[in-house]
Amino acid sequence: MSREKWLLEIYRANGGRDLIATMQFESLPQLRIAVTENRGKRFILKLPSHASAADRIALLDLRAQGFDIAIRAARTH
Numbered sequence: 001m002s003r004e005k006w007l008l009e010i011y012r013a014n015g016g017r018d019l020i021a022t023m024q025f026e027s028l029p030q031l032r033i034a035v036t037e038n039r040g041k042r043f044i045l046k047l048p049s050h051a052s053a054a055d056r057i058a059l060l061d062l063r064a065q066g067f068d069i070a071i072r073a074a075r076t077h
Helices: 028-037 053-064
Strands: 006-011 019-025 042-046 068-072
Touching (some): 006 028
Antiparallel strands (some): 006 019
């Protein structure tokens, strides 16, 4: 059984809809590295259904550090 992945869309920070990349990650630490490496960009993150409350708090912490992250809830089946 495969586990659902974290999905990250990276956009230019100019407020437009210029998609730079779409990336999938197995874990939140991998995703955090990609966000940090792309500082100054805008992000839309789609959470996997297995995301925990601690994961959500970690993402809010990234926002508090100045990263422009929009968080989308996991889809329910």
